[in-house]
Amino acid sequence: MRDDTRVEKPPRDGGAPVARRRAAGGWKAARWVRRAVQIAVLVLFVYLLFSALQRRSAFPYADLFFRFDPLAAFSTMLAARQWLPHLALAVVTVGAALVLGRVWCGWICPLGTLLGWFRFRAARPLAPRVPPRLRGVRYVLLGVIAVMAALGSLTLLVLDPIALLTRTFTTSLIPGFDYVVGAVESAMMDWGPASGAVTWVEDHFRGTVLPVYQPHYAQGVAIFLVFLAVVLLNVFADRFWCRYLCPLGALLGLVAKVQVLRPLIGDGCNACNACMRACRVGAITAAAAGAGGSGEAAGARARVVTSECTMCLDCLVACPEREAMGFGPALRPGPWAEYDPGRRQFLAAAAIGVGAVTLLGTSVARAVKSPGLIRPPGAQDEGAFLSRCLRCSECMKVCPTSGLQPSLGQGGLEALWTPVLASRLGYCDYACTACGHVCPSGAIPKLGLGDKREQVLGVAVIDRNRCLPWASNTPCIVCQEMCPIPDKAIVLSGQHLITRPDGTQDYLARPKVVAKRCIGCGICEYKCPVEGPAAIVVLPSNPSLAVGGAPGGSSSPEG
């Protein structure tokens, strides 16, 4: 598809207009294909996010992007010291990188696509002034992630781009979206003609596009600010994150050093540097002035650095010479740049990794089990869990009660943004196994409903100084009423009819926890009508409480 007819438009990037027209046509079409692929993949990514939004049964491919993510796969298998077949599709991504370089970054990665859309005018003059050595940062980050993973810690997977974007959607963008919809709906409900539309939207979209309940997440704002910072770094250079910081890009960049099919600049180059100016990631080194033509030395031409190139085709569209650029096979590894990882970066990564794991290991979270540290069902072995969890937040998003929250301090900094059950915000639904089914790495095991119901997350404990029937003789049985265990882990004792001062009557019965039956699902804490902190809370399971167990032996000493 040539567009020879369109002569009126002056080229943006300089170069000879006539020649450019002739050259660009085919690559332009290819670039449209790339853009279409990017949009389609982003749509798929968002669709998958919504396919696992507050559900008891999620779409089985909800974690598809993580399965193709080699950084997640490599570091998780390293930390867990186990081959995880579920993450094996990452081999496909690595294989693609061997042939086509960082095609993942330029065509697939949803974060890369989004960052490509946020372009700032300021970046044009600033980008050339960002020191190239900064590109080494991502290799150091990759090295630190690898060293820490080798020592069993996945803490820095918070920087995985897929996890970063998923977490941002889970904790801030989707809740924000629902909040806006809710606010608009409330405003419209008061105006008769619009209320029908609100009802229609609610009837058709609540539970699919719109979450069943307005989700609230701890640190949603902080997580959003991290995302915002990644976007705003584009002020200094287009796709700043992808150029300088992304550890997944670093991994694929290393593979791309031996990329087989490379963008090559050949003899036709007239050294106009149009390609270099067009490149969003600064992957093209400038041609020396006066270079070009067949007789010149190869080094003087513009050159594409494969470990930086995202295969976006912008340079090919920009090149005014029909024969100057193209793809060709190459078997020799690309040259090592000054910012590519060397001995110093390896040493730095090793030192930072070992130091981080050491310091995190001395965290107070390792000394005492934090009261807030209730893990999802089946993830009770804390060490094993931490060396499997991708910090991706899929479990938090799918949780139908939004009870799974990103942790901040509960498990120490080491466990940053791993899921904890915050029962006051949401409970572990007795009929739900969703978190284990969306977990990409198996950190939360896939359990059948029967097995899941036997997972003890913690144990409920009643605070008799705050519980209504205990503290103020006010009748209340909400916790017992909510307890989903068929035999009831909360029983009522001393049920008798009382007459209130105003002459009305109610039953007064006092709840007690039968610790050995309690699985710590937290619905009692969630539903407790006492304002503020609940009068019944789930604490990490405590075998010494479960010994007595009988209805008489409640979780607090006096009966």
Next chain:
Amino acid sequence: MTMEPLNRSEFVKLIALGGAGIAVLGGPERALAALARADNDLDRAALDGDVVAAHAAAGKILAVAHGTSAGTNTKKAIAAIGGMRKFVSPGDVVVIKPNIGHPRAPKYAVTTSPSVVATLVSLARQAGAKKVIVMDNPVSSDPAHCYSASKISAAVKAAGGSMKVMGSSGYKRYAIPGHLLKTHPLYAAIVNADVLINVPIAKQHGSTGLTLAGKNMMGCTSNRQKMHTLGLSQSIAEINAKLRPELTVIDAMRILVHNGPSGGSLSDVRTKNTVIACKDWVAADTYATRLFGKKPGAVPYIKAAANMSLGTMNLSSVTIRKV
């Protein structure tokens, strides 16, 4: 000193109460048997004469249908109190409020039987209802889950009704009769319905004694907490004073006798094969307490409602029809 001669129904009532009083000493089972006998007597006593006509006119007929089919029982019970057309006029918007409080399968006797609900949907549609909407605000888990787990959703849709999720934007604050709540948020579509049919399942409950029709209306509010803290039984009576369902049908095909209201164990379920229908929910609840071997006074919200004159606990003032 002269004494008014007792008419027949008063005489029977006296005997029944006396008999029940004596029988209480012998245990609730016998008391229940005595009450049941008294019912039959009342029934027969009232079937002829002016009383039945008067009761029919005032809607004071309480139908008790027995049989193994929930659907047939429902049809018989509704027919016995005058048919659905007595309650639903052509073009009406009908809201049916079952108990779908927890995500349990029907066999656990935690949620209203799907066939009872579906039969009411069909009857309402046959009576010319423009729309029949079924809804509840489940206490645990989310509505869609409870709707499907209880099998009510599928049954209602098959019968031509629709299920509605009670989203938070649909509640409005209403003035509530009585001294406790004053105002309370209720679901506007329920308050505004032309006809409200209350269809609870009869089950045991730890802080009200039993969950029957009165308690079931708690599914119309978004603020249960206030009701619990202010005084549950009186609050229940008060929201009923505002909601005033046109018809109450109690599903007692199987009842939950322990570990209510959320249940989950088949060993707590008893089969009663009974459906009760009455315009007066207080009377219906009063009757239903007998299925548990309890006296209506043991369920404080029934008493609170009777005190507010929302209905009668005096079953001798209604005609009981067993069908």
